[in-house]
Amino acid sequence: MxxxxxxxxxxxxxxxxxxxxxxxxxxxxxxxxxxxxxxxxxxxxxxxxxxxxxxxxxxxxxxxxxxxxxxxxxxxxxxxxxxxxxxxxxxxxxxxxxxxxxxxxxxxxxxxxxxxxxxxxxxxxxxxxxxxxxxxxxxxxxxxxxxxxxxxxxxxLEVAKDVYNVPQEERPKVMYIMIAGSVSDIWTCGTGSFVNQAIAYAGGANVAAPYSGNNGWFPVSPEFVLNTQPDVILVPYYYEGGQREAVEMITSYKPFAEVPAVKNGRVYPISDSLTAYANPRFIDLVKTLKEYFY
Known part of the structure; x- marks a missing residue:
């Protein structure tokens, strides 16, 4: 012993x-x-x-x-x-x-x-x-x-499996809009970003996916939103209770009035804690997005 x-x-x-x-x-x-x-x-x-x-x-x-x-x-x-x-x-x-x-x-x-x-x-x-x-x-x-x-x-992958067979043309067109000051100053994510991945796993089609930037992030103008006509807009909020303010920055911007996401009430707030950096809460991000999309 x-x-x-x-x-x-x-x-x-x-x-x-x-x-x-x-x-x-x-x-x-x-x-x-x-x-x-x-x-x-x-x-x-x-x-x-x-x-x-x-x-x-x-x-x-x-x-x-x-x-x-x-x-x-x-x-x-x-x-x-x-x-x-x-x-x-x-x-x-x-x-x-x-x-x-x-x-x-x-x-x-x-x-x-x-x-x-x-x-x-x-x-x-x-x-x-x-x-x-x-x-x-x-x-x-x-x-x-x-x-x-x-x-x-x-x-x-279990979440992604549920929407795997949804045809690309039937997936909602999605755009993540991060506003830096005013609606004229927009950042979004494309290929190379983990948020772009999360949108895809949740069954969405990111309208910015054909583009990229530093770690997948890049600035766009309001015209980009008007040209791509997203069905769903995701907008981050930074403190509990800030959801309404975040959404209203998009919905109150008059040029966006006829954008499908705004017109159909599909502008959704999402906690910045899920989109600011990639960590294992990625799974919570994917689950949240799937609920919004479907």
């Missing part, structure tokens, strides 16, 4: 110091030399991954914009960018999980300070699936990671 306990102790010790090398979403080869016990999450887009993997006990710091801190005793480190590097260092993290985009410049700063950094910056259904698996490996729970990833994938 003592020999068995000794063997198990040795194996456990080896597993905690064995180095693994993984490629992050910036294409960096990152070495993880021990299972992280203290983790700082520098982007709220990442937190839900750790919740699904049941490793939130490792989180010692999050940004001021992370809802995780509302119900947990955890240190707030400030803004997403520029990061408060001194605050991050004071938490003595084994690993900092960070997004790409505007946060890319922070990666090199952290590395120069000797902090191990892994970038989680998915932009598609496939990226989310892969990141669940990768994070499972980082936290030494590969089986849990594979199961959560598989459940996520199967859940999305």
């Amino acid at each position: 003592k020999k068995l306990v000794l063997v198990l102790s040795v194996l456990l010790a080896i597993s905690t110091v064995m180095t693994i090398e993984l490629v992050d979403d910036l294409g960096r080869l990152v070495s993880i030399d021990k299972t992280p016990g203290r983790v700082v999450i520098a982007s709220p887009a990442i937190t839900y991954y750790l919740e699904l993997l049941d490793v939130t006990h490792t989180i010692v710091g999050v940004t001021d914009w992370d809802s995780f801190a509302l119900s947990r005793e955890v240190t707030k480190i400030g803004n997403l960018t520029p990061l408060n590097l001194e605050m991050v260092l004071s938490l003595e993290p084994d690993l900092v999980l960070i997004s790409g985009g505007i946060q890319e410049v922070e990666v090199e700063k952290l590395e120069r300070m000797g902090v191990n950094v892994f970038v989680v910056n998915p932009n598609s259904f496939e990226d989310i699936y892969r990141n669940l698996t990768v994070l499972g490996n980082i936290f030494a729970i590969p089986e849990r990671g594979r199961k959560v990833a598989t459940d996520f994938r199967n859940g999305v």
Whole structure:
């Protein structure tokens, strides 16, 4: 019995110091030399991954914009960018999980300070699936990671299966409209965006799908809406209770009065928390869109 306990102790010790090398979403080869016990999450887009993997006990710091801190005793480190590097260092993290985009410049700063950094910056259904698996490996729970990833994938595909046989010509024409200030300043998503993917999985036909931009996002004019005549318009809201205001920005714009989505009362609010960044809540986005479309 003592020999068995000794063997198990040795194996456990080896597993905690064995180095693994993984490629992050910036294409960096990152070495993880021990299972992280203290983790700082520098982007709220990442937190839900750790919740699904049941490793939130490792989180010692999050940004001021992370809802995780509302119900947990955890240190707030400030803004997403520029990061408060001194605050991050004071938490003595084994690993900092960070997004790409505007946060890319922070990666090199952290590395120069000797902090191990892994970038989680998915932009598609496939990226989310892969990141669940990768994070499972980082936290030494590969089986849990594979199961959560598989459940996520199967859940999305189950929704998509219900509308798979709907002919393209019978699918509602959909447009996602994000207004930056006024209706004359519109951003939308096309090929390369996870929101475009979600529209397709939910059985819609994105009128902007033939186009693309940075991560699939690009600006358009109101004329684009008039030319494409969407049956459904999706518009984000940013706080609870902001649904009506978001919808009215579209429905009160007189040039859109004859657009089918406006004319038929099919302008729908959708929480920015589902469309601002790609994470496993992608499945909730797909389910919500399917309800709107059908």
